[in-house]
Amino acid sequence: MSNAGKQWWKEAVVYQVWPRSFQDSNGDGIGDIPGITSRIPYLSQLGINVIWLSPVFGSPNDDMGYDISDYYSIMDEFGTMADFDELLETAHNHGIKILMDMVANHTSDEHEWFVQSRASTDNPYRDFYYWRDSSGVDDQGNPLPPNNWGSEFGGRAWEYDENTDQWYMHIFSKKQPDLNWENPKVREAIYEMTRWWLDKGIDGFRLDAINIISKPEGLPDDPSVDPDKHSSSIPFVIHNGTKVHEWMHEMNAQAFSRYDCMTVGEMSATPPSEALGFAGFETDELNMIFHFEHMGVDSDPGAGMGKWSLQKYDLRELKKVLNAWQTELDGKAWGSLYWNNHDQPRVVSRFGNDSAEYREVSAKMLATVLHFMQGTPYIYQGEEFGMTNVKFPSISDYRDLDSLNMYDDFVTDRGSLTPVEGMELIYAKGRDNARTPVQWDSSAHGGFSTGTPWIDVNPNFTEINAQAALDNPDSLFYYYQRLISLRRGELQDHMVYASFKPLDAEDSEVYAYERHASNGEKLLVIANFTDHDVERSYELADGRQQLVISNYSDDAGDTLRPYEAKVYKISD
Structure with a gap:
């Protein structure tokens, strides 16, 4: 489907x-x-x-x-x-x-599956988890794990079980067998x-x-x-x-x-x-x-x-x-x-x-x-x-x-x-x-x-x-509420389904991109990631643009104030 x-x-x-x-x-x-x-x-x-x-x-x-x-x-x-x-x-x-x-x-x-699994090597649930023999022993005669994998939470990804003389795998905690x-x-x-x-x-x-x-x-x-x-x-x-x-x-x-x-x-x-x-x-x-x-x-x-x-x-x-x-x-x-x-x-x-x-x-x-x-x-x-x-x-x-x-x-x-x-x-x-x-x-x-x-x-x-x-x-x-309202309402096609065009990839201070809708309109998204003013100029439609949302109460044009973000809808 x-x-x-x-x-x-x-x-x-x-x-x-x-x-x-x-x-x-x-x-x-x-x-x-x-x-x-x-x-x-x-x-x-x-x-x-x-x-x-x-x-x-x-x-x-x-x-x-x-x-x-x-x-x-x-x-x-x-x-x-x-x-x-x-x-x-x-x-x-x-x-x-x-x-x-x-x-x-x-x-x-x-979990009952693992309780059963570790009970014996011939338990019907044994193969629900990864059990393996030791790869050998160290200088003191202690069993070594089946491989060198490390756990996401530190240490090795294997836990030795003395009852059955095998190891079980846990990529995360030893209380989380895979x-x-x-x-x-x-x-x-x-x-x-x-x-x-x-x-x-x-x-x-x-x-x-x-x-x-x-x-x-x-x-x-x-x-x-x-x-x-x-x-x-x-x-x-x-x-x-x-x-x-x-x-x-x-x-x-x-x-x-x-x-x-x-x-x-x-x-x-x-x-x-x-x-x-x-x-x-x-x-x-x-x-x-x-x-x-x-x-x-x-x-x-x-x-x-x-x-x-x-x-x-x-x-x-x-x-x-x-x-x-x-x-x-x-x-x-x-x-x-x-x-x-x-x-x-x-x-x-x-x-x-x-x-x-x-x-x-x-x-x-x-x-x-x-x-x-x-x-x-x-x-x-x-x-x-x-x-x-x-x-x-x-x-x-x-x-x-x-x-x-x-x-x-x-x-x-x-x-x-x-x-x-x-x-x-x-x-x-x-x-x-x-x-x-x-x-x-x-x-x-x-x-x-x-x-x-x-x-x-x-x-x-x-x-x-x-x-x-x-x-x-x-x-x-209320800003999030507005973003959600736009997405689920009047700008749904623009915010959800329009194609994406990045702008000025090497700009280290401003993130800007466009969304191009199927009806010929586009959104211009501009965001200043710094704590100071920056000057940037973007091609607008000379009167056919509408400021749909901004985190400042006014529009300073080419001057982007600290952490300013604004979005224009531009007609074809």
Whole structure:
């Protein structure tokens, strides 16, 4: 079935909810499903029409719900299945669809499949996971892992099990054993679960780490791994394996194609050329993917620390990445648009300016650049009123496993970073930047909870919060509302379906591009990424242009003020 032409998921605006930090309804300090339900009117006022709900399945929470122990239940901390059913009904009554977050590369080690799998080598579930013999022994006679793969969370990607004298694979935490998709029983179990949720009435899935399900035959060593260091990223040999397209096509045939649903795959290390195979209009796999290329422009690939290496980004490099995705997918495949999610620092602190003077105007600029591109835009909770990164004083204030492992590895164990240097990296790149509780108002704990939050609220909640934004007609919230209204209304054809033309690729201060609609009209998008005035001149239509949105109250023509963004519609 072709995905070319108009589709509801192309026209959608998605809002990601990370439940643990969204809204606590019972005072235990943990966000929950009834809390999400209570905020549906707020999200409806913003104008979004899809919620991406980060994992709410049964889980022991080793990795914040991305370690699922029961695909058919709701995490106790988040509520009950009845609570979920009420959320689904309330969202649908407000015209909002629900996108679930499926983790199918791995499960929790507390999932019944894995409990059975590790019980014995001849258990019927043994082949649901990757079990391998030792590759040998070290000088002390200790067993060595099957290969040299490193875990995404530090250390090796194998855990030894004394009971059966074998190792199991875990690309992430040791409590997240990888499923063996080579086993058709595993695939059918996943497809059956997928159909169960779609039959329940949800509207689609975001598929976590889905492009690493196909491991290379023979599980060879990764030649890029330095034996003297822990790996800090997924082995490159795993991404987009030889059978991943076969299985995505099968999953679509066995589940997705039977429903009017939306699917997006999280796919690191996937360039536009490979995205065409996953999200191409004629491939019958997925609707779109999340890529990570633009999330790496402020990292130094030569530093050997993965995402934790920090360097000042170059706007030209950011433009190069985003422009390539726009032009290479145009007319062939569909993409996703995002600045923030649960794994990324806050964009206003990253690519904008979170000072009191420029926070709102730079956040509006960043929103403008993203939402006028082709693709489905995603808004992460708190982004719509400008939540920022946080700087807690101690490592003990942090909860993210990835950050804690990095600190233990580079500061505590190796001593290659000082405690101050380690904390600076967490301040800039740590996932807890996105996971502090949503700042609803200026009351205690930002209105998130009447109890003690599971992680502290950012201290700036007294100034930066949703209620303050709602009370200010010129706030970032209403700017996002306007962007969404334009996209879902009068400029839908221009913002969703028009082709993309980059301008001035080597301009290191201004991001400018055009969108060319089928009726001959075009949009001109101009954004100053600096904190100073710059002079730029662009070809307009001498009276046939209309300023459709700007983050300043007037138009200064060729002078672009700090972080100014403006969009013109130009008639033929």
